[in-house]
Amino acid sequence: MELFAQGLGHVLTLATFFAMLAGTVLGVMVGVLPGLGSVIGITMVLPFTYSMDQIPALALMLGIYCGSVYGGSITAIAINTPGTPQAAATALDGFPMAQRGEADLAIGWATAASTIGGLFSVAVLILAAPQLAAFSLNFTAIEFFALGVFALICIANVSRGAMAKGLLTGAIGLFLATVGADHVTGDMRFTFGSFEMSAGISLIPAIVGVFALSEVFTRVADNHKPKPQVVHNVGFRLPPLAEWKPRLGTLLKSCMIGSFVGALPGTGATTSAFISYSEARRSSRFRENFGKGEPSGIIAAESANNAVTGSAMVPTLALGIPGDPVTAVMLGTFIVHGLTPGPQLFLHHLDLVYAIFAILVVVNIMMFFCGALGAQLFTRALRIPEPLLMTMVVVIAIVGAYGVRGNPLDLVIAFLGGVGGFLLRRGGFPLAPLVIGMVLSETIENSLRQGLLLTRGSFLAFFERPIALGLFLLTATMVLWPILRWLKERHRASRENPQ
Amino acid sequence: MKTVLTTLAALVAAVGTGLSAHAADFPAKPVTIIVPFAAGGGTDITTRTLAEPMAAALGGEIVVKNTAGAGGTIGAAETARARPDGYTVGMMPVGPMTTQPHLRELPYNPDSFDYICLAYTAPSSLVVRKDSPFEDLQDMIAYAKEHPGELNYGVQAVGSIPHVAGLGLAEATGAEFTFIPYKGSAPTFKAMLDGSVDMFVAHISFLTQNGDQVRSLAMFSSERVDGAEDLPTSGDQGVPMDFPIWGGIVAPKGIPDEARAALESACEEGIHSDAFTERMKTLRQPVAFMGSEEFEAFVRSEFDKNEKLLVGAGLGK
Numbered sequence: 001m002e003l004f005a006q007g008l009g010h011v012l013t014l015a016t017f018f019a020m021l022a023g024t025v026l027g028v029m030v031g032v033l034p035g036l037g038s039v040i041g042i043t044m045v046l047p048f049t050y051s052m053d054q055i056p057a058l059a060l061m062l063g064i065y066c067g068s069v070y071g072g073s074i075t076a077i078a079i080n081t082p083g084t085p086q087a088a089a090t091a092l093d094g095f096p097m098a099q100r101g102e103a104d105l106a107i108g109w110a111t112a113a114s115t116i117g118g119l120f121s122v123a124v125l126i127l128a129a130p131q132l133a134a135f136s137l138n139f140t141a142i143e144f145f146a147l148g149v150f151a152l153i154c155i156a157n158v159s160r161g162a163m164a165k166g167l168l169t170g171a172i173g174l175f176l177a178t179v180g181a182d183h184v185t186g187d188m189r190f191t192f193g194s195f196e197m198s199a200g201i202s203l204i205p206a207i208v209g210v211f212a213l214s215e216v217f218t219r220v221a222d223n224h225k226p227k228p229q230v231v232h233n234v235g236f237r238l239p240p241l242a243e244w245k246p247r248l249g250t251l252l253k254s255c256m257i258g259s260f261v262g263a264l265p266g267t268g269a270t271t272s273a274f275i276s277y278s279e280a281r282r283s284s285r286f287r288e289n290f291g292k293g294e295p296s297g298i299i300a301a302e303s304a305n306n307a308v309t310g311s312a313m314v315p316t317l318a319l320g321i322p323g324d325p326v327t328a329v330m331l332g333t334f335i336v337h338g339l340t341p342g343p344q345l346f347l348h349h350l351d352l353v354y355a356i357f358a359i360l361v362v363v364n365i366m367m368f369f370c371g372a373l374g375a376q377l378f379t380r381a382l383r384i385p386e387p388l389l390m391t392m393v394v395v396i397a398i399v400g401a402y403g404v405r406g407n408p409l410d411l412v413i414a415f416l417g418g419v420g421g422f423l424l425r426r427g428g429f430p431l432a433p434l435v436i437g438m439v440l441s442e443t444i445e446n447s448l449r450q451g452l453l454l455t456r457g458s459f460l461a462f463f464e465r466p467i468a469l470g471l472f473l474l475t476a477t478m479v480l481w482p483i484l485r486w487l488k489e490r491h492r493a494s495r496e497n498p499q
Numbered sequence: 500m501k502t503v504l505t506t507l508a509a510l511v512a513a514v515g516t517g518l519s520a521h522a523a524d525f526p527a528k529p530v531t532i533i534v535p536f537a538a539g540g541g542t543d544i545t546t547r548t549l550a551e552p553m554a555a556a557l558g559g560e561i562v563v564k565n566t567a568g569a570g571g572t573i574g575a576a577e578t579a580r581a582r583p584d585g586y587t588v589g590m591m592p593v594g595p596m597t598t599q600p601h602l603r604e605l606p607y608n609p610d611s612f613d614y615i616c617l618a619y620t621a622p623s624s625l626v627v628r629k630d631s632p633f634e635d636l637q638d639m640i641a642y643a644k645e646h647p648g649e650l651n652y653g654v655q656a657v658g659s660i661p662h663v664a665g666l667g668l669a670e671a672t673g674a675e676f677t678f679i680p681y682k683g684s685a686p687t688f689k690a691m692l693d694g695s696v697d698m699f700v701a702h703i704s705f706l707t708q709n710g711d712q713v714r715s716l717a718m719f720s721s722e723r724v725d726g727a728e729d730l731p732t733s734g735d736q737g738v739p740m741d742f743p744i745w746g747g748i749v750a751p752k753g754i755p756d757e758a759r760a761a762l763e764s765a766c767e768e769g770i771h772s773d774a775f776t777e778r779m780k781t782l783r784q785p786v787a788f789m790g791s792e793e794f795e796a797f798v799r800s801e802f803d804k805n806e807k808l809l810v811g812a813g814l815g816k
Contacts, residue, residue, distance in 0.1 A: 183657070199567075342709055446681075454679065
């Protein structure tokens, strides 16, 4: 506690304060804009950080990181386009809520849940960084494969009501991610001899196309239909405490899922948000309302993706292993500033470690106020005449799709994604499984093949590892869950009516 | 006599002004350096650090553009097919220049470029966990020969320099390893810490940054490394190998000589600037430079060396 107070002392200087504020505001902004995300935000400020002092430089980057993971939710809620892949799960219940005119309330839920998730994971980081880091080393390729397979269940859970269609879009997502170089052999797959295609279909242009452009196409196509007159509330509304109470279980569970997934290097906020959403949809007492604008869905997604931010620092700081591209860039900055992440950091630079903790706490609180103020602006966007709003979405989406890799092919991918997404929507196919498939495809395939190399080709050896076995069993239980529940209900029914 | 001297002086001055006016024709607009990897990575940071002093030396502006994808080959191809006017160049590392073209059909090869300068080169090192049972290279080789294929050798990407170095080590010693490809340095490092792989080849700055978790069995360089004189090279241990991790500026084939010369001298000045050398020191990277001709010869020899190893391992196209 004393160390934390010291850390806070380091942080509450004018320079650091402004760095945190600027970082958080910028982070929320890049998060809101589809296509721009955490990585682009951090690389934008990278040149500035070289000339800054160590702590303000870290403050700036951590602000962007946390702000951007939250910011994506605003666009997901307002226009059904996740601003970042991390917020794809938020759109599932956030957008239906906004359609009812309650965008202000939806953003309130998302902002509060993000802040709580972020603070929860900072607490995890403070209390258990070295232990969690050591635990994460139990996850080899084999365990990542088991975790990836477990996460696939999310596809089924978000597709309820359109199961066959959901599984199909999930499979398309899994397939799309295999285009490009085969990572284990280096061979090219499904590129049809085109050199440009060898870079593969990257997630962000695909998401921008499938969500943003297809939303525009759909609205243009529906233009002749009479629209329900919805009065869009403007501003920011926090949900009352009584609404929180029945959802505390979901909140806590989602924070834990996010913190756990975040601590494993290589699995990020997108995966954790979907796992958490899908678990909430399975177990929440409001599960019947999911997909129709249920706050628990927003809570699950947003608290889990922000709970990744703190715990993703666990392997980064304690082992020197960045968990995702964002922490990789941050790690580079640490090194430029003469810091060497790894076990020694906690021995020799404890003051700095605590300064990082303090920055994370302050940044998460700032994020709340940024959201509250920003919502005044963003909710007004919903009152902009639709043709203008949609034109803006197209421009932003195209800039975002190109900006990631500077590859013109990404524009084609975004456009085709838009057409494909439009057709899928017309056919009543859920879009979220596509993202889940694309995100998990690489983890599952690579870790399976790395695992088979490690076991010299034996599948059986996968089941000899306790954590992997546990995850496989959990997966099996989840798959059988509806049957178990059906059996239980039949059993109860037969007991109540014993004729 | 005096008139002659004055005339001569005037002539020299005129030629001098003429030359400098001519030199000032380039650059007339900003020069773009394409980095074939994502922003924030090692190549990107080095390029951005160099861009500023190099622009100052050039007397113009330099824009760094990241074109990532497919192991750097997308950015390399973009450089090769850019307009050859000197305003688009690329910072091309060893992989897309000398290993990727052997793995598959690409729309470029070493003949597609004009060579400006080598901007950085650093030795690689065979690293193991700190608590590894192997004391030195011979110790590990002896074990690998007794237990063929038992040791796992992590690689950051198929056909990357660390992979090629491992193939070279296997070829030179007759030892057998199981190569396991991960995606990038961080997952490979993680795999070594969790016990999945026994060793991998890393950039020297990785070794110094993670000195409390890893140690070097051998430096893959022809001579002992400045600042790390205590670390034996593979040659010291009977297996001479040299696998530097380098990158340099190339331009599309056929740029004007004037632009090439201006870029080459700006590159040299930039590399020897205080801003660049100091940043390299904090990143623990040696400072190195080669001019146009030397760099081209170097790329071609690396290209042939890596072809031999990749084709020998059955990875060639």
